[in-house]
Amino acid sequence: MAAQNLQSVPAELTPEEDAAGQAHFDRIIAEDSRIEPRDWMPAAYRKTLLRQVSQHAHSEIIGMQPEANWISRAPSLKRKAILMAKVQDEAGHGLYLYSAAETLGQSRDKMMDDLIAGKARYSSIFNYPARTWADMGAIGWLVDGAAICNQVPLCRASYGPYGRAMVRVCKEESFHQRQGFEILLELSYGTEAQKQMAQDAVNRWYAPALMMFGPPDDDSPNSKQSMAWNIKRFSNDELRSRFVGMMVEQVKVLGLTLPDDQVRFNEDTKKWEHGPLDWDEFHEVLAGRGPCNAQRLERRRAAHDDGAWVREAAAAYAAKQSAKQQKEYAA
Amino acid sequence: MSEANASATRITPGNALRPEDIALEVRTGLAKPTEDVAEYALRLGDDALILAQRLGHWISRAPELEEDIALGNIALDQLGHARSFLTYAGAGVPNQDGTAKTEDDLAYFRREHEFRSVQLFEQPNGDFAATIARQFVVSYYQYELYRRLTESTDATLAAIAAKAVKEVDYHRDHSAQWVLRLAGGTDESRKRMIHGLRTMWPYVAELFRDDELTERLAQAGAAVAPSTLKEDFDRLTAEVLNEAELEVPDVPAAPGGGREGKHSEYLGYILAEMQVLAREHPGASW
Numbered sequence: 001m002a003a004q005n006l007q008s009v010p011a012e013l014t015p016e017e018d019a020a021g022q023a024h025f026d027r028i029i030a031e032d033s034r035i036e037p038r039d040w041m042p043a044a045y046r047k048t049l050l051r052q053v054s055q056h057a058h059s060e061i062i063g064m065q066p067e068a069n070w071i072s073r074a075p076s077l078k079r080k081a082i083l084m085a086k087v088q089d090e091a092g093h094g095l096y097l098y099s100a101a102e103t104l105g106q107s108r109d110k111m112m113d114d115l116i117a118g119k120a121r122y123s124s125i126f127n128y129p130a131r132t133w134a135d136m137g138a139i140g141w142l143v144d145g146a147a148i149c150n151q152v153p154l155c156r157a158s159y160g161p162y163g164r165a166m167v168r169v170c171k172e173e174s175f176h177q178r179q180g181f182e183i184l185l186e187l188s189y190g191t192e193a194q195k196q197m198a199q200d201a202v203n204r205w206y207a208p209a210l211m212m213f214g215p216p217d218d219d220s221p222n223s224k225q226s227m228a229w230n231i232k233r234f235s236n237d238e239l240r241s242r243f244v245g246m247m248v249e250q251v252k253v254l255g256l257t258l259p260d261d262q263v264r265f266n267e268d269t270k271k272w273e274h275g276p277l278d279w280d281e282f283h284e285v286l287a288g289r290g291p292c293n294a295q296r297l298e299r300r301r302a303a304h305d306d307g308a309w310v311r312e313a314a315a316a317y318a319a320k321q322s323a324k325q326q327k328e329y330a331a
Numbered sequence: 332m333s334e335a336n337a338s339a340t341r342i343t344p345g346n347a348l349r350p351e352d353i354a355l356e357v358r359t360g361l362a363k364p365t366e367d368v369a370e371y372a373l374r375l376g377d378d379a380l381i382l383a384q385r386l387g388h389w390i391s392r393a394p395e396l397e398e399d400i401a402l403g404n405i406a407l408d409q410l411g412h413a414r415s416f417l418t419y420a421g422a423g424v425p426n427q428d429g430t431a432k433t434e435d436d437l438a439y440f441r442r443e444h445e446f447r448s449v450q451l452f453e454q455p456n457g458d459f460a461a462t463i464a465r466q467f468v469v470s471y472y473q474y475e476l477y478r479r480l481t482e483s484t485d486a487t488l489a490a491i492a493a494k495a496v497k498e499v500d501y502h503r504d505h506s507a508q509w510v511l512r513l514a515g516g517t518d519e520s521r522k523r524m525i526h527g528l529r530t531m532w533p534y535v536a537e538l539f540r541d542d543e544l545t546e547r548l549a550q551a552g553a554a555v556a557p558s559t560l561k562e563d564f565d566r567l568t569a570e571v572l573n574e575a576e577l578e579v580p581d582v583p584a585a586p587g588g589g590r591e592g593k594h595s596e597y598l599g600y601i602l603a604e605m606q607v608l609a610r611e612h613p614g615a616s617w
Binding site for chain 2: 061064065068071072073074075076077078079080081084085087088091092094095098133183186187190191193194299302303306307308309310311312313314315316317320
């Protein structure tokens, strides 16, 4: 499957061709228009994008797990249907993103192997457990909300296939965020136990959601280059601040509170500020020592391994069918 | 046009029909099933609900992302059918205060022996081949059933079936394609496909069993006798099995009894998981 998708990887070029390619690339970036798969691009640009897009795809796939955890126990049939559709959307996002990443020259199989081998990263937020039904609300509202803040600017990313995938992903994510908000709203105005469940979920997901934007700007070495390449449009801290500003208003409508008494609008900088985040915890989870890292990877590995015979059967069947057709043409 | 009338015009075969539309019809008294029709809707709703619950488990565990999506879609379709049938059934089993039971009252607050699904639907997912075998039988059965129900004298049953039959047609295609692929893929997949069909086939006979309820409904033109679906089911499934060079499994039929609330050992676990949260918070809305 992968071989024919890999034509976008350029063959060895002469130094003159490289120089012409670089000039073309620089011009496209300066014009703020789009690099397409067959265009020349610096090896570092390709590598950065491949890492980012494949990590994003992995995040969608691993991100299915905490929510799939509640499909069987959703407390009403309507919520069950919505949740199923949402998790299914995430599989779809994973598919677009793997396809976008394949245009950079790596097969989905290879990316999947790297994920399962623990060599690839995914958003560390999904290494936290979804303990209660209210987590379906908090994940939708906070986690998808943070994802949207991150991803809307990515619709303008300089790499065409990534930007276009993001347009569709963002449309679906905004539904996801609304359904999360609605779950919390219903809980917050429900019974005392439901309200408590909602507040507890917001308390647990707030800080990890803020950390989804990545480390503070002075500790984010790759950001500057990504911004110069028009992949990233705003810094981590800038996006985080915007997100806090949105949540602080929405949480009032929910009748809940954010677990942060230091949220304030700084009149001088015109930015929202929040309390300190536990970056040690962030790095621990990123290093594989979070509550669910082992569980998430094991689940993906099991699905992949258990399905190996099915994929082999499909490939064998397709090969037999194609041989049969060729024989028929030849006859 | 009043809200109720606007909804009534939507409930016609061929138009998209949502459980919420039926709920509105039920509340306003526009849709009122006979006692027999309500019991029948409960059977079909329970079948679809239990299958949706089983299939939902595959989401995030399928052999390939495309199948996470496909099995998720089939689960969602089944859940949609279940919601419609159960909402309609609820109008026939009012609460003490006279209001109709909701889909959630029926799904979450009935006990195991009150479920009316046949035993095929609660069979374990097993490996992918077992799931495909179950889906193959179910979708060929449901297709024949819903196709005929579009002619039901009960307008709501006909409308639910008209929406469902189009979706189930895709489920048929999906499962038949996989039967062919697995049977004709590798030795391993062929062995598993044969095994999957053998584990599901004992529960096929129950699908086509008539009883007093279906006889009365068939006479009234509201439903069809399940036995009359068998000929088409046998012929069409045999076509696929022939192409796959597979035999119809020669296995003894299980006695069944799901329509009278006699279930296999599996249903209790399915319900325990499905109902646990709703039952922790009786009366809560979500």
